[in-house]
Amino acid sequence: MHETLLSTRLFQVERRSYPGADGTPLVRDIIVHPGAVVILPRLDDDHIVMIRNHRHAAGERLLELPAGTLEPGEPPIDAAARELEEETGYVAGRIEPFLEFYTTPGICTELMRAFVATDLVKTQQRLEHGEEISVETLEVDRVRGAVHDGTIRDGKSIATLGAYFIRMGS
Numbered sequence: 001m002h003e004t005l006l007s008t009r010l011f012q013v014e015r016r017s018y019p020g021a022d023g024t025p026l027v028r029d030i031i032v033h034p035g036a037v038v039i040l041p042r043l044d045d046d047h048i049v050m051i052r053n054h055r056h057a058a059g060e061r062l063l064e065l066p067a068g069t070l071e072p073g074e075p076p077i078d079a080a081a082r083e084l085e086e087e088t089g090y091v092a093g094r095i096e097p098f099l100e101f102y103t104t105p106g107i108c109t110e111l112m113r114a115f116v117a118t119d120l121v122k123t124q125q126r127l128e129h130g131e132e133i134s135v136e137t138l139e140v141d142r143v144r145g146a147v148h149d150g151t152i153r154d155g156k157s158i159a160t161l162g163a164y165f166i167r168m169g170s
Contacts, residue, residue, distance in 0.1 A: 001016065001017040002016050003016075005029065010033070010069055011031050011032060011033045011034070013029060013031055013032070014029070014030050015029050015030075016028050030107065030108070030109065031104075031107055031109065032109050033108055034069060034070045035069070035110060036068060036069045036079075036103075037067060037068060037083060037112070038066070038067040038113075038156045038157070038160050039067065039083060039092075039095070039114070039117050040115070040116045040160055041065075041066065041084060041088060042116060042120075043120055043137055045140075046140055047137050047138065047139060048137070048140055049137050050063055050065060050135075050136050050137075050138055050143065050157075051088060051133045051136065052064075052133065052134045052136055053087075053133050054132035062154045063136070063152050063154070065156065065157045066083055066088050067087075067156055068082070068083035076097075076113040076115075077097070077115065080115040081095055081117075084117055085126060086127065087125065087127070087135075088135050089123055089125035090120040090121065091120070091121050091123050092117035092119060092120055093118065094117065094119045095115050095116070095117045096115060096116050097113065097114075098115055098116045098164070099159075099160060100114070101114075101159055112159075114159075114163075147161050147162060147165070
């Protein structure tokens with residue numbers, strides 16, 4: 001059984017019934033999300049392009065990697081290119097898939113796909129109405145320190161940067 005409790009521009013909340021291990025039904029309220037992308041833009045070997053994004057739910061301006069929700073039918077790599085330019089004003093010569101993870105699998109279907117963007121060329125930010133985003137280019141060591149000391153508090157950025165630093169051995 002699936003019952004839609006709420007439908008918004010970005011997601012739905014559904015009440016779903018699943019068979020439990022003992023056969024009795026389990027009822028769960030699930031946020032059904034189309035998926036999203038997060039981009040790690042490497043300006044060069046020593047710098048990462050990040051954003052400072054005002055997040056109303058958190059009540060703060062958070063230091064983050066650029067990211068965004070998939071449009072209906074949009075391939076994730078296209079969404080990554082679109083969001084990178086919209087939020088940072090950079091176009092990537094190369095965008096490579098890096099990592100996939102669920103953001104909050106206990107309550108949400110959102111699958112986040114991470115990409116690494118390189119060969120960046122500066123264009124112009126194209127923010128959506130209501131977005132309050134500033135661009136910050138930071139040295140890799142400063143970003144690593146910001147993950148370590150808790151300055152970066154955004155989960156998708158922590159997951160992507162942490163995995164990147166581990167895989168790259170840096």
